[in-house]
Amino acid sequence: MPGVGPAALVYGRPMTDALVTVRALWSSSPLIGIGIRCSVTAAGRLNGYAFIYDGSDYSLVRYTNSSPLTSVLSMSPPSDGIPVTLEAVGSTIRVLVEGVEAGSITDTTYADGNPAVLALDINGTFSLFEHSPI
Numbered sequence: 100m101p102g103v104g105p106a107a108l109v110y111g112r113p114m115t116d117a118l119v120t121v122r123a124l125w126s127s128s129p130l131i132g133i134g135i136r137c138s139v140t141a142a143g144r145l146n147g148y149a150f151i152y153d154g155s156d157y158s159l160v161r162y163t164n165s166s167p168l169t170s171v172l173s174m175s176p177p178s179d180g181i182p183v184t185l186e187a188v189g190s191t192i193r194v195l196v197e198g199v200e201a202g203s204i205t206d207t208t209y210a211d212g213n214p215a216v217l218a219l220d221i222n223g224t225f226s227l228f229e230h231s232p233i
Contacts, residue, residue, distance in 0.1 A: 112213065113138075113211050113213055114136075114211060114212070114213070114214070115187075115210060115211040115232075116187060116188045116189065116232060116233040117135060117136075117186075117187055117214065117231065118135075118184055118185065118186040118187070118231060118233055119133050119134070119135050119184065119185045119214040119215075120182050120183065120184040120185075121133050121182070121183055122180050122181065122182055122183075123179070123180075124179045124180065130151060130152065130153050130217070130218065131151065131152050131217065131218050132149045132150055132151030132152065132216075132217040133149065133150055133183065133185050133214070133215065133216060133217065134147050134148060134149040134150075134162075134185070134214065134215030134216070134217055135147065135148050135149075135185045135186070135187045135192065135212070135214055135215075136148055136187050136192075136209040136210070136211055136212035136213075137149070137162075137209075137212045137213050137214070137215040138209075138212045143165075144164040144165040145162045145164075145165045145215075145217075146163055146164065146209060146212070147161075147162055147213075147215065148160070148161055148162070148185070148187065148192050148206070148209065149162060149167075149215070149217055150194050151217060152176065157173065157176045158173050158174070159174070159192065159194055159202060159204060161206060161208055161209075163208075174194065174202045177196045177201075181196065182196075182198070183195070184196075184198070186233070190205050190206060190207045191203055191204070191205055192204050192206060
């Protein structure tokens with residue numbers, strides 16, 4: 100359904116170059132993820148980049164008006180509880196699993212924004228959430 104997406108808890112202040120790290124139970128929710136360069140419009144719509152588990156696939160996506168319009172990278176799932184980092188430097192967005200790059204994309208749609216946690220329901224479990232500018 101266009102325009103319907105996950106709830107996003109947007110944290111901190113807007114950053115250009117930044118990283119977000121979580122330890123999550125990725126298998127605990129039908130949609131769970133972390134975001135970077137995120138913003139929420141006045142209408143409550145999410146814009147930005149997110150690493151998500153959607154119930155069947157793990158992807159790095161670009162959200163526009165809460166719709167994952169562009170799935171820019173599909174990848175193997177991380178194990179529950181290990182650190183996953185989403186990093187944005189310049190036009191490069193990288194996913195790191197336990198500090199090792201699992202994939203990256205180049206995209207200039209969103210130049211800055213806030214870190215975020217995304218979930219479709221309250222079953223998503225995060226045991227660590229850290230964010231910082233680079």
